[in-house]
Amino acid sequence: MADHPHLGTLIPQLLVERGIDTVFGIPGVHTVELYRGIPGSGLTHVTPRHEQGAGFMADGYARATGKPAACFIVTGPGLLNIATAMGQALADSIPMLVITTLNPRQTLGRGEGRLHELRGQSVVGREVSALALTIWTVDQLVPAFDEAFAFLSSSRPGPVLIEIPIDLLSEPFPGPVTSMRKPAGPPMPRADDVEAAATLIAKARKPLVIAGGGAVAGADAVRELIEKLGAATLLTANAKGILPAAHPLLAGGCMLTPSLHRAIGEADLVLALGTELGETEFWYELDGLKLNGVVIRVDIDPRQLHRNARPTLPVVGDAGLFAAALAPLVKAIEGGAAYARQLQAARLDGADxxxxxxxxxxxxxxxxxxxxxxxxxxxxxxxxxxxxxxxxxxxxxxxxxxxxxxxxxxxxxxxxxxxxxxxxxxxxxxxxxxxxxxxxxxxxxxxxxxxxxxxxxxxxxxxxxxxxxxxxxxxxxxxxxxxxxxxxxxxxxxxxxxxxxxxxxxxxxxxxxxxxxxxxxxxxxxxxxx
CATH class of the missing domain: 3.40.50.970 (Thiamin diphosphate (ThDP)-binding fold, Pyr/PP domains)
Structure with a gap:
């Protein structure tokens, strides 16, 4: 048993094999076992001055690169410190992997005043995570990492939390460590939903596309669909750049000035791609958006499809895959570029x-x-x-x-x-x-x-x-x-x-x-x- 590597030593290897190249964290007595395997692993380690900074750094890394980074976080105060950053990432659907520790298994729930002891730490972690996993035994290590990375590659992005008791980090891992099979990709929309969307779009005369952060991973396909359709397009804050500045179909951002409020209400069809249609994307009042025409909503998260705006056609699937499947089925609608220019010219009317x-x-x-x-x-x-x-x-x-x-x-x-x-x-x-x-x-x-x-x-x-x-x-x-x-x-x-x-x-x-x-x-x- 003594010849086997400890569980904590293997974690950097598991991360590298699954595509992680950067870790943000502040070493502490509850996480040092995670650091044994970093030298020679190929991981880059960055030390923030506060665990909240680690989470925000991982957030910025993911938004800029499209890839998740990892955070190594100590028990108790470390998790509470990063919780704010995880909350921001959860709200904006930003992927990151947070690996934190728990006190030794035999001490949990006993209230003995252990270092970094936090009653109900797992409860706190679940509230700011898209997925939260706890590893209790050595044989759960690799399956938990595989589940975490399968989630990161195929579900609505967000922070994934893995908790590991510190005594478990020092246990030998009998191995061997098998490499992860290629994880599933994001969900494909159903073919009949794509065809139904094409039928609805063919009847539209004044359509409007609203693209959100969920469309960024498929930005090329979404842009090609917009150009094939020839529809004026609004981009939320998290979708900026899908259409570059001066693109003829870019109608602007989404803050609800009177002109954009009217445009959304007057559209006979709104195609919403990967957007919550939420308050802070539009800064609308409590009565929300007024979508009076046909509404096609595409989202990787089925729970999101009926929030904030009820769709005529809800489509579960990745926005980029949907766009790629729909583009061959649509024809250009006349007047989209002229309408986009009209909205661009008026969008600052009434702006603060x-x-x-x-x-x-x-x-x-x-x-x-x-x-x-x-x-x-x-x-x-x-x-x-x-x-x-x-x-x-x-x-x-x-x-x-x-x-x-x-x-x-x-x-x-x-x-x-x-x-x-x-x-x-x-x-x-x-x-x-x-x-x-x-x-x-x-x-x-x-x-x-x-x-x-x-x-x-x-x-x-x-x-x-x-x-x-x-x-x-x-x-x-x-x-x-x-x-x-x-x-x-x-x-x-x-x-x-x-x-x-x-x-x-x-x-x-x-x-x-x-x-x-x-x-x-x-x-x-x-x-x-x-």
Whole structure:
């Protein structure tokens, strides 16, 4: 038995064999056995400054690359720390694998004051996971990993949690470890559903496509379907780039200005591909969307098909596979490009000027850095970006201002994106309030050799919340922030700091920062920025 490797030592091998190449985590006494097998495994390990940062980094990595990363997380406080990031990933359907530990099996539930003891840890984990598994015996290890990766490859994406008691990590594994068979892919839509969709579409005269994050993995097929159909298309925040900027069928983002609200209601057919049609995708009020025509909804998750909008035709299946199957069956509908131009021209009518003011800044990023990946926090420029940003390709815009809506997301998410795509510039858009949630992750970027560009909007307040309080006749309280010397903070973490007082200075700074060997913070003082 002594000659057999320990279970913990084998886990890096299992990850590599299943396509994982990056792990985010902070070693602790409850996870060190997982680290024995990392040297020589081919895994890249990145150490954040907080477990929440590990989760946000894995999120950014997945959004930028389309592949999951793993997180090694200690029992108790580690899981609670990463829970917020898992909640964001769950809400936005972002894949990641979180491996955490439990206290020794013989101590569980006894309340003996063990290190990191958390009553009901598994209950907490299940609430922020798409799938949660606990390994209790050595022979459950490989089947659990196979189940986890089968889920990641064939179901609606989200965080997958695997819990392992720490005493089990040190047990010998008799082996051999068999390689995982090729996992099943995402579900194919039924042929009769595809044919039914084609029949409904053939009768439409004013169709509208709404594509969401579930369409990104099949972006090429979805774009080909849209072009074959010739239909005006709206892209949610998580679908940006499926149609690039200036595409003739791109009608814009999804924030419900009056013109887009009318367009959705007036469409005689809405084809919704991989979208929740949810509140934070459209920022509608409680009464929701008004879809008055035929509605075809395609989603990998059958539970989602009847939420927020009732479909005429619900289709269970992967959006990309559906698009590929449908494209040969449809013909172009006249007037789609003209209608898209009409919606583009009117889409800012009635839009909140607090968001519209940031459009030149958003446009400038890809003008200066065409290959940039952008991670956006919950801040005014990000809300505007969810509506107005038009990246040149998919996986170039990621935002926390949807779904769970966390603050501080963008900085570690940008680090994760840079780790995953080291050859392209990665830009973080963040406000001064959110920046201070995760500011220490600047050190993680330096450690990982992953310099990013931070566009910091500094108005010395939680501006969105203050505006909301004022609109609702609540005296603003707790929203004004102490002035922070971000130049000193940058120096402390080995980053460069630039003050940009105009859009021209931002563009110059972006260009310089793209080739800098360290992270650059481009600070825009709201009181001086013109």
């Amino acid at each position: 000027p607090r968001y519209v003011r940031h459009r030149p800044l958003l446009d400038a990023i890809w003008q200066v850095l065409p290959d940039a990946v952008v991670a956006a926090d919950s801040t005014a420029a990000s809300y505007g970006g969810n509506f107005m940003a038009e990246p040149p390709a998919a996986r170039r815009w990621m935002s926390a201002a949807t779904g769970f809506g966390t603050l501080g997301y963008a900085l570690p998410a940008a680090v994760g994106a840079k780790v995953g795509r080291p050859k392209v510039p990665v830009v973080c858009i963040i406000g001064d309030g959110g920046f201070q949630f995760t500011l220490p992750e600047l050190a993680s970027a330096a450690d990982a050799g992953a310099p990013i560009i931070v566009l910091l909007w500094n108005d010395q307040r939680y501006g969105e919340i203050e505006e909301y309080m004022v609109r609702n006749q609540i005296a603003p309280l707790g929203v004004r922030l102490q002035a922070t010397d971000f130049s000193a903070a940058a120096k402390a973490f080995g980053a460069k700091h630039v003050a940009a007082r105009s859009l021209g200075e931002v563009k110059e700074s972006l260009l310089a920062a793209a080739s800098a060997p360290v992270t650059t913070i481009i600070e825009m003082d709201a009181s001086q920025y013109a």
